[in-house]
Structure formats: C-alpha cells, structure tokens
Amino acid sequence: MDPRYENPVSVIGRAAIRKTWKAADKYARVPGLRALVRKERCVGCGACVRKGFCRFGAISMGDDRKAAVDDRACRGCTRCTHLCPENAFTMEIRPPAMVKEALKGLDAEISRALKQDGR
Ligand code: SF4
Ligand code: SF4
Numbered sequence: 730m731d732p733r734y735e736n737p738v739s740v741i742g743r744a745a746i747r748k749t750w751k752a753a754d755k756y757a758r759v760p761g762l763r764a765l766v767r768k769e770r771c772v773g774c775g776a777c778v779r780k781g782f783c784r785f786g787a788i789s790m791g792d793d794r795k796a797a798v799d800d801r802a803c804r805g806c807t808r809c810t811h812l813c814p815e816n817a818f819t820m821e822i823r824p825p826a827m828v829k830e831a832l833k834g835l836d837a838e839i840s841r842a843l844k845q846d847g848r
Contacts, residue, residue, distance in 0.1 A: 760832060761823045762805030764788075764798045770817035771795040777818075782809040 764787070773794040782788060787802035788809060796817065798809075809818040823831070 757804060757806075758831065758835060759805030759807075761825075762807070762820050763800055763803045763823060764805070764807070764809050764818050765821045766796045766798060767817050767819055768793075768795050770815045771813075772815055772817075774814070777809060777813060780812075782812045784808065 764783075773790070773796075775790055775796075777783070777788045777796050778790055783798075783803075784806070785802050785804050787799045787804070789797055789799065791797040796813075798818075805820070807820055810816075810820060
C-alpha cells in the first residue's frame, strides 16, 4: 500500500513494534542461564561459529579446537543447544550472586541507552 494513504496509527504501531524488537534483541537476557560447551562432546567441526548459531557472537573456537562460550555475551537464549549436531551445548543455571551481578550490568546498559536517547 502507498504509505501516503496508510492509517497513521498503523504506521506508528509498526514503528513501535520494530523498535521494541530491536531493543529486546539488544538487551534481552535470560537471567541465571548461560550456555556451556561439553568439551567431551565437541568434535571441533566449527559449525557453530561458521553457521552463526549464536546471534550475539558469544561462541568462538578455542585454541584447543573446541567451541567456547563467552559468559558476558551469552544471553541464555538456548538457541545453540538445538543446533549443534553433537549436542555439545548445555545450559547452566548461574548462582544468585552471578545473576545479581548480571542484572546490575544490564541496568547500567539500559540507563546508558536511555540517556543516549535523551530520556
Ligand atoms: S560445539 Fe558443536 S557445532 Fe560447535 S564445534 Fe563443537 S561439535 Fe561443532
Ligand atoms: S545460549 Fe544463546 S546467547 Fe548463549 S551462546 Fe547459545 S545461542 Fe548464544
């Protein structure tokens, strides 16, 4: 449809949804969950990195030619656990102190983003 004839409420609604998804993608984190690699299962095929299993860039190949997960980047989405052909990824529940720390970090990140937005 020609955008000039579109209902302005729909246009605003769509823009709001896009913005919300973007923010969710950037900041959403499942508190208390992180991925771990079961090294004994990882065969070092590199598919997780090559095929981008992680949308947040948390997976890399280590010097030992096994996959590794960066704790700070992992959002706990569990995507990688469904994709590895060797079922090498597993999820770990973080102890409460680590959760608190993660939430504190997230809080600071959101405050910074809001400030940048002028709010
Ligand atoms: S974690 Fe899975 S996909 Fe990644 S290198 Fe190991 S076996 Fe391959
Ligand atoms: S759980 Fe999600 S965010 Fe964490 S490494 Fe796996 S795919 Fe990436």
